[in-house]
Amino acid sequence: MSPGPPEFDVAVVGAGLMGAATAWAATRRGLSVAVLEQFDAGHDRGSSHGSARIVRRAYPDPLYIGMTGRAMELWNELETDAGTQVLRVVGGLDHGRLREPERLASGLAAAAVPHELLPPEEAARRWPGLRFDGPVLFHPEAGTVDAAGAVAAFLERAGARGADIRHGTAVRRVTPLGEAAVRLETAEGATLTARRAVVAAGAWTSDLSAGLVPLPELTVTQQQVFHFPRRDPAAEPWPIVVHKDALSTYSLPGGRDGGPFDGRKIAEHDAGGPTTADTRDGKVDPAARDRITAYVRQWLPGLVPEPFNEATCLYTSTANDDFVLDRSGPLVVCSPCSGHGAKFAPLIGELATELALGGAAPEPRFTLAAHAARR
Structure with a gap:
């Protein structure tokens, strides 16, 4: 007896x-x-939790x-579709010798894209509480996205259009059925079939896609992130800041995670130690805390260090x-994002859907072949 047609057009593995x-x-x-997510809604085990990216x-x-x-156009479309705000536009600042603000301005x-290149004195005048020692790039089309809020909005609207969203459902095996279908098996032994499977599993991507x-x-x-209180919580929020010099850091308004006084979220970019999705310990490195606290004292005098x-x-x-x-066949691999992908989420979803519909790879640099050629 031949199998019936696939149950879904697209099965998405991972609901970050x-x-x-x-x-x-x-x-x-x-x-x-169908969306299959191994953890409960709103979990903090991956890369999509929290109130500010x-x-x-x-x-x-x-x-x-x-x-x-x-991506910005699509964020605005999501807000309209969901009737909720996920973006907080406060502008962006880039500075530091290794950040090369003049090159960014070019x-x-x-x-x-609207922008200004400012001398450090002018930037310090506009944003008291921040310190600069060289040219500063400002562009107004920047800010934060509420990561957890965005996930909830995406899923609510998808569910309203008929998506079958299953939290607490871990996928243990993905099996292509030729070029036109794929079978997914859950940890409980249940199966479902789809014409395409989009593996959007973040740190679990290698485990699910190995050999496929x-x-x-x-x-x-x-990675480790820290929140610091502002000395003047009533002041206007500062822009997001990317600063590359002795340390490579970023800072931004923390949203809900910033507490009732809208604290500042600060971290080093890509300074974390190697781990795996299932063996991370969730412990903050005291040395990282010390580095960021010293950084705050030097560069962010408007914060309590x-x-x-x-x-x-x-x-x-x-x-x-x-x-x-x-x-690859009926499988779409959807972007492990190297620590800078949150801002692109609705665009990546759009491009992954095009791939699932049979479209060409959206960017040659992102293809499996291009990555293989760099090895």
């Missing part, structure tokens, strides 16, 4: 930002969708500058920090 965004995009295209237009790479434009100018697609090496690290909250999260990174977004 990328998986949830894919479900939203696919249901907007009229596709039948950076959105920005400034990149040294024209490819990503262009992508940020479409890239934004070429893309017609030629993934590049993906490095999982545990005593963290009131701290947390960890996971990065899943490629060797060159480019995304992975490609199809």
Whole structure:
């Protein structure tokens, strides 16, 4: 007896930002969708929890500058669709010798993105409480996205359009059934079939895709973030800041995680130690806390240099920090994002849906073949 037709057009494995965004995009295209997430809704085990991730237009790479434009459009569409706010636009600042603000300004100018290049004295006048020692790039189209709120909004709208969303459902095996279908088996032994499976499993991607697609090496690290209170909680929030010099740091308004006084979230970028999705310990490194506290004393005099909250999260990174977004048979691999993907979530969901519908890879640099060629 031959098997019946697949139960769904698309099965999405993982309901973090990328998986949830894919479900939203696919249901907007009229596709039948199942979403399988191993943890409960709102969990903090991956890379999509918390109330604040950076959105920005400034990149040294024209490819990503262009992508940020479409991503911002889609964030606005989500807010309209869901009737809720997930973006907080406060502007963005880039400074430090290794951040090369002049180069960033040239890239934004070429893309017609509004920006200003300021001397340090002018930047300090505009944003008291921050300290600068060189040119500062300001661009207004930057701020934060509420990661947990965005996941909830994506899934709520996908569910309203008929998506079958299953939390607490771990996928243990993905089996292609030729080129036109795939079977997923859960930890409980249940199965479902779909025409396409989108693996958006973040730090679990390698485990689920091993032997099925030629993934590049993906490095999982545990990052540490800290929240500091502002000396004047009633003041206007500062822009997000990316600063590269002796340390490579970022800071942003913390949202709910920043407490009732809207504290500041600060971290080193990509300074975490190697781990795995299932063996991370969730412990903050005291040396990292000391480095960030010293940084606050030197560069952020508008903060009280005593963290009131701290947390960890996971990065899943490629060797060159480019995304992975490609199809192999009925499987779509959806972007381990190397610590800079949250801002692109609705765009990645849109592109993953195009792949599931049979479209070409959206960017040659993101293909499995391109990553393999760099090994």
